[in-house]
Amino acid sequence: MAVLSNGGSVGLAPRGPELTLGTKFRLINWGLVLLICTITGIGVALLFSAAGGHWKPWAQPQLVRAIPGLVLMLGIALIDVRHLMRSAYIIYVIVLCLLIAVEMMGRIGMGAQRWIDLGFFQLQPSELMKPALTLALARYFHGITLDQIGRPLLLIPPLLLVFVPVAFVLMQPNLGTSLLLIMGSGAVFFAAGVRIWKFLLVIGGGLGAIPIAWEFLHDYQKQRVYTFLDPETDPLGAGYNILQSKIALGSGGLFGKGFMSGSQSQLMFLPEKHTDFIFVVLAEEFGMAGALILLGLYLMLFIYGIVIALSCRSQFARLVAVGMTTQFFLYVFVNVAMVMGMIPVVGIPLPLVSYGGSAMMTLMVGVGLLLSMSVHREIRIPKSGVTDV
Secondary structure (H helix, E strand, O other): OEEEOOOOOOOOOOOOOOOOHHHHHHHOOHHHHHHHHHHHHHHHHHHHHHOOOOOOOOHHHHHHHHHHHHHHHHHHHOOOHHHHHHHHHHHHHHHHHHHHHHHHHOEEEOOEEEEEEOOOOEEOHHHHHHHHHHHHHHHHHHOOOHHHHOOHHHHHHHHHHHHHHHHHHHOOOOHHHHHHHHHHHHHHHHHHOOOHHHHHHHHHHHHHOHHHHHHHOOHHHHHHHHHHHOHHHOOOOOOHHHHHHHHHHHHOOOOOOOOOOOHHHHOOOOOOOOOOOHHHHHHHHHHHHHHHHHHHHHHHHHHHHHHHHHHOOOHHHHHHHHHHHHHHHHHHHHHHHHHOOOOOOOOOOOOOOOOOHHHHHHHHHHHHHHHHHHHOOOOOOOOOOEEEO
16 A cells, blocks of 8 residues: 655655654765775875885875865765755756866866866866766656566656766766766666666767777877877887886786885886876786785675665665766776776776865765765655555
8 A cells, every 4th residue: 555655755765764864874884984994094005105105295285185075975874865865956957067067167077077176186086976977867767667667668758868968078078087988887777777778879879989989089099099009109109108008007916026126117218107006006016916905805805886776775876876977997907907008098087096075075975975874775755755555
């Protein structure tokens, strides 16, 4: 029998008693919090090493950012999942407006216009779009049934939610983040129940559009593809980064050369060692063993995310957990594959390890959302203000 929740008032109410603040603190997955602190600590240590044993210019700012980031993460963990659901579209619109603002007043750096200068912080809205888009898609798919998901016309709104911000991110230009937004959103579509054949149709269309898309790529983006296919054609130019990365990876051996003893990084042969290629610093100094330990910690993070998604009773919470876990996986996979020469260099940071404020804030927000889904996993959110009893 269906009854209105909250004793007759229509709303997003849980089945069961409200959670007090103290109860929420006890329900926080402190194992996941400890894991995040451990990965962040490894990142600070590697940035300290990359700077030749100095706290500045990278390790100290990273540590200073991490502390409020952890506070933000715990703050989000305490927010009721129903409030997040109500605010999902509002958050999406705010971040989309920030993306539009980048085009009008964004700061240009390294040939791209991706940041908004806030004075004390360089904000990159394209990073914030990852959790914002996940929330919006989860909100949309929570509100429709599985049968409705099978109707092609009802997939147009979520596709617009994805491709409108992707278009603005491509204008910056930022191909790597655009691809992560698309792939992360694809995981939410799949978890919501979209049929496989529709994915194959979109993938086929994307592959068919590659020759057309190639003509719209910037020269430096085309050069990255050429360099990926054969980096030795220009070993001192476009291919320098990836060749030095491979040398450093190989020189680390099984157990590495020791902390702050990596020749490639310490002698300045390795470019962008504090951002895109920070994983190479780890592999050179601690070898394959150190690299596997960090990857093992990331694997634990993915497992936490999957377990949280499976434990959630509401579709919204489940989809948010799936979306954020997929984003974490994509961050790690793309960065590690990139520095190993398996895919072209696309400028994706290593989560919580690479230097960068916007990326760290985004990841802390994402983990905060995961924690919130875990804390409120028993809450059942009705699709239209009713619950079945």
